[in-house]
Amino acid sequence: MRAPSYVHGASPVALLGETIGENLRRTVEQFGECEALVVRHQQYRATYAELWDQTTQAARGLLARGIRKGDRVGIWAPNRSEWVVLQYATARIGAILVNINPAYKTAELAYVLQQSGATLLLLARAFRTSDYVGMLAEVRDRCPDLQQSSVLDDDWEALLDDARATPLDDLTAIETSLQFDEPINIQYTSGTTGFPKGATLSHHNILNNGFFIGEALNLTAARDRVCIPVPFYHCFGMVLGNLACTTHGACMVVPGESYDPLAVMETVQAERCTALYGVPTMFIGELEHPRFAEFDFSSLRTGIMAGSPCPVEVMRKVQSQMHMPEVTICYGMTETAPVSTQSSTDDPLDKRVSTVGRIHPHVEIKIVDPATGGIVPRGQPGELCTRGYSVMLGYWNNPEATRQAIDAARWMHTGDLATMDDAGYVNIVGRIKDMIIRGGENIYPREIEEFLYTHPGVSDVQVIGVPSERYGEEVMAWIKPREGEQLTEEALVAFCRGKIATYKIPRYWKFVDGFPMTVTGKIQKFKMRETAVGELGLEKAAAVATA
Numbered sequence: 001m002r003a004p005s006y007v008h009g010a011s012p013v014a015l016l017g018e019t020i021g022e023n024l025r026r027t028v029e030q031f032g033e034c035e036a037l038v039v040r041h042q043q044y045r046a047t048y049a050e051l052w053d054q055t056t057q058a059a060r061g062l063l064a065r066g067i068r069k070g071d072r073v074g075i076w077a078p079n080r081s082e083w084v085v086l087q088y089a090t091a092r093i094g095a096i097l098v099n100i101n102p103a104y105k106t107a108e109l110a111y112v113l114q115q116s117g118a119t120l121l122l123l124a125r126a127f128r129t130s131d132y133v134g135m136l137a138e139v140r141d142r143c144p145d146l147q148q149s150s151v152l153d154d155d156w157e158a159l160l161d162d163a164r165a166t167p168l169d170d171l172t173a174i175e176t177s178l179q180f181d182e183p184i185n186i187q188y189t190s191g192t193t194g195f196p197k198g199a200t201l202s203h204h205n206i207l208n209n210g211f212f213i214g215e216a217l218n219l220t221a222a223r224d225r226v227c228i229p230v231p232f233y234h235c236f237g238m239v240l241g242n243l244a245c246t247t248h249g250a251c252m253v254v255p256g257e258s259y260d261p262l263a264v265m266e267t268v269q270a271e272r273c274t275a276l277y278g279v280p281t282m283f284i285g286e287l288e289h290p291r292f293a294e295f296d297f298s299s300l301r302t303g304i305m306a307g308s309p310c311p312v313e314v315m316r317k318v319q320s321q322m323h324m325p326e327v328t329i330c331y332g333m334t335e336t337a338p339v340s341t342q343s344s345t346d347d348p349l350d351k352r353v354s355t356v357g358r359i360h361p362h363v364e365i366k367i368v369d370p371a372t373g374g375i376v377p378r379g380q381p382g383e384l385c386t387r388g389y390s391v392m393l394g395y396w397n398n399p400e401a402t403r404q405a406i407d408a409a410r411w412m413h414t415g416d417l418a419t420m421d422d423a424g425y426v427n428i429v430g431r432i433k434d435m436i437i438r439g440g441e442n443i444y445p446r447e448i449e450e451f452l453y454t455h456p457g458v459s460d461v462q463v464i465g466v467p468s469e470r471y472g473e474e475v476m477a478w479i480k481p482r483e484g485e486q487l488t489e490e491a492l493v494a495f496c497r498g499k500i501a502t503y504k505i506p507r508y509w510k511f512v513d514g515f516p517m518t519v520t521g522k523i524q525k526f527k528m529r530e531t532a533v534g535e536l537g538l539e540k541a542a543a544v545a546t547a
Helices: 020-031 048-064 081-093 106-116 132-142 152-165 168-177 203-216 235-246 261-271 280-287 312-321 349-354 399-405 445-453 489-496 525-536
Strands: 006-008 035-039 044-047 072-076 096-099 120-123 148-151 183-189 197-202 225-227 251-254 275-278 302-305 326-332 339-342 363-368 382-388 412-420 426-431 436-438 441-443 458-468 472-481 508-511
Touching: 020 048, 020 081, 020 203, 020 235, 035 048, 035 081, 044 048, 048 081, 048 152, 048 168, 072 081, 072 106, 081 096, 081 168, 081 235, 096 106, 106 132, 106 197, 120 132, 132 148, 148 152, 183 203, 197 203, 203 235, 203 339, 225 235, 225 261, 235 251, 235 275, 261 275, 261 280, 275 280, 280 312, 280 458, 302 312, 312 326, 312 349, 312 445, 326 349, 339 363, 363 412, 426 445, 436 458, 436 472, 441 445, 445 458, 445 472, 445 489, 458 525, 508 525
Parallel strands: 035 251, 072 096, 072 120, 096 183, 120 148, 225 251, 225 275, 275 302, 302 326, 472 508
Antiparallel strands: 006 363, 035 044, 183 197, 326 339, 363 382, 382 412, 412 426, 436 441, 458 472
């Protein structure tokens, strides 16, 4: 009988029992002269000592504007130096930073401000085609708790100047009173239906997660410089990026306000970055950029690929062509601060390219049958559940949603389908909602995607289930061809025939230039399904009621 799919991350390295501010202070005391933050598009550079001083000023400025412990402070801006300063400044006074997606429009903005009860909004003047100031004016009457707003482009220096109205001793007294289990951050998860939910995270959640991510990457002060093109509003940027760096004295390097493959490659070369982060689509964008061969990646050694399932072939190319032999894959979700598993820099190659690694320190994982809740044997797919320090406090002001996500034993139910092998390596095979059931056969899109990636003409692929009156669901593949390739449905079916089971061969094919995705690079398969139903005329099949 195979062992159960349960593992706990026993570790000789203790959890950090301190607040984010206390941890940053220790880093500054040790590595004050080391470079802490570089933001290339703003020509900004700061050592740890300088970053500390700026967070001190910003914290005192917020206090002067009436912000107190527990108050919600919204930040609506792309990646920039002020974002990082505010992340640590709010933590130092116990205010709860509310991360607002830069892609939000008026309805989403109003909802988040209302639901969080934010009293202050710090915002960029604009981003891309979005006029943030104008959008805020449209919704302000609907946000009764919002007492003040401040445009970073116009008012940043004034906020820092306000520090003079708050004695340093007042800030020190507040910092001393803070507890590490208190909420410090609300991150709104991008729901596939309805409005997003606000995952409420503590100092303890995100500080420790960032610390152990940095440990897994072997980050060190002075030597390591981490290129962070992923957004700060998301855990990938502010935890895997910023907190992993500041817990180790490494340097945060920001290539731009948002992702641009050319800016990333220029930054890696110019700043001699040792680590690079990204979702798989970002790495694909760099690898396939027409100027890729011009850049020197020899300073790189490690990095993180996360956010969505990583194609094995892409991982291999990142390791070999981008000089990242120690690149790791992380898996998790916002509600778990976010990382639950991570591959090690010295894992065997096959494990680093085909799994999401093993359990993080001080975390538990079990894989259960979604129908019964029982733990399944190793190798059998089921729902991945996580428990430990990393699990969020709950969804902000939403106890019902919290109860649905976190059970009575404090297990966070992820909704992800996974398997665990005998050595404890985890493989994500899909979402419970993404699993395709065709005529009673369970089909995992990831398996088909990995196979289609081996076709030399395929740049990227996403597999979904679409309604079928006969089988319940049929398989559909959206294919992004490599530049210059002329793929056909017939050729791809022939490629599949005899190599994967007939029932797994896609019934429908669609050739595309890209996929609908969130600003963090997560593929929105529900939008793909909606499009497919309309284009294929499957409305009748979609309307069939099921148990």
